[in-house]
Amino acid sequence: MGPAGTWSPFHADILRSYSWSVNICGRKKWLFFPPGQEEALRDSHGGLPYDVTAPEFLESHLHPVLEVTQEAGEMVFVPSGWHHQVHNLEDTISINHNWINGCNLANTWRFLQQELCAVQQEVSEWRDTMPDWHHHCQVIMKSCSGINFEEFYHFLKVIAERRLPLVKKIGPGEVRCSEDSGLGPQHAIFDISRIAEVLASVVVNPDFQRVDTSKFLPQPEDLLQQLQEALATTDPL
Template sequence: MDRATFACSTAFFRDYSSSSQGAFCLPGGHVDFIEKVESFTYSDFFRDYLIPNHPCIFSAKFTEDWGSRRNWVTWDGKPNFDHLLQKFGEAVVPVANCDVKEYNSNPKEQLPFKEYVKYWKEYIKNDYRSSRGCLYLKDWHLSRAFPEQDVYTTPVYFSSDWLNEYWDAIAVDDYRFVYMGPKGSWTPFHADVFRSYSWSANICGRKKWLLYPAGQEEYLKDRHGNLPFDVTAPSLQDRSVYPRYNQSQPPVEIVQEAGEIVFIPSGWHHQVYNLEDTISINHNWVNGCNVAIMWCFLQDELAAVQREINEWKDPMDDWHLQCQLIMKSCTGIDYKEFYNFLKVIAENRISVLENGLDDEALAKNTPKAAISTLGMLHAVFDLKRTVKVLTSLSANEDFKKLDLTSLSPPPEALLHHLKAAIDTALL
């Protein structure tokens, strides 16, 4: 991060409100296409897309050196089933049925990858029809299962990735996925986990995206407050069911070609179609630009849980703890883990600022090496955003009602260390 970008980000977030997320991009508006690798810098992306929460498309030039672009695709742009079977045939993968709606999503099953490829070939042969329905391989943690494979390199623009930095550190999960599906497979209307950013690279095939800037989803809810499963369904025209639909704006529509990367802003709901047989690589990620959006989302999720079980508040001694447990089961994180998430992010940056890295450490593919590569000012920016959110978390009444004795260091001590590290770095 250069000094001009640091100054820009500092000024923006000084006056920032998470309620303004995405308000700078008009629905149905133009989406920038980034053509040239050599003339587009990290600071360009940070300033023009991350901070204002704007979508954009990166050209196929940004992925042309990936192993998956060379090896997973045939000469005519189709999935290279033979190569994929050779590398991953015995893996067990998650597969969704796009033709079935279950609890406002598609039901999933676990299948051997070789069985899924067999189905896919038959589906193509039968003119994209099957008694089994349209099956879509989704949310496959391929990078975690096959770390030695030469599949792709995360572009530098997406390298400030707090989600995967944290979940890699605790060795529990990650938010790196592979999707593979036939023409006609699709993903219903949703926003990404924790209201994170996402990037999605097409290895082969084409996708159509329908994007709704943050806040537009409020107009798409039915009279009970539920979001639609399919935003193209004719039933949305029924004002007795969807009373505010006529106030919504048309979606931002993107057709993504092979090799291209789409950047999806934080908190934007979307629906996605595979227009051809398609393979894509996707990451969800959070950083200093949208961690406040994540924190607002968690507060909203807890409030929803509290409303749902409010009748048990008086008779249940550990009601606040139960709310946290339910929230974690539904969302994947609770307030104490969110504190630990912020702590890991903060301590990694403090370590780099206070101790630096030698050449050997810089050469390794580690979070601290990535932090160092992005520069001292980026680490300071990250710490300043962490201070902002951690201060809000520490003052939160629901957080203070929890048993915080297990948190090490205590929030007050971590905040003090953060502020001292920032002051020292800016001397």
């Protein structure tokens, strides 16, 4: 909800999630930059602009690739990783939702690695003198991004443990996994395959290997094996 003239600064959605926004009333102007184009907007310190409509950007060639005017009753879908800035042209009420699924899960993992790298660079001068420096980097990362590597693993685990029983119950020619799940077999298999791909990258990541996983159940390597074994029993998509 926002009155005419208010706006949201230049940003990409949290954890590189997808999002949609529906206008209940009012009008908005969206300025979109596809993934990678925001790099041309960084300053000498690597920071992104707060306002891409500032004079220094309007006078340059760095214009948004896509400008959209959203009317009342219309929905805008924001792809993963697209930076954008939104202006309320009138008094506006909208409903928004963000989500992560198998299609953008790898983008989320890539974003988290970049976030941790940024934290490590910021506190690099204390690397040799701060006890548990790597642990503190994870703590700082969580305070900035809302999640760290440990919690990302548990996120993968929760989704995997909900999908694995569905895949194991799929019979020949079935078009739904179960009446309760509402998922088709290809959907469940797709999710398992994407989780397996990301988890395979997670378990070999040097920073994740520094996380204390001794109390994780199942162990990350064991969960990965379960996913791979489940995929081996299914037909390829």
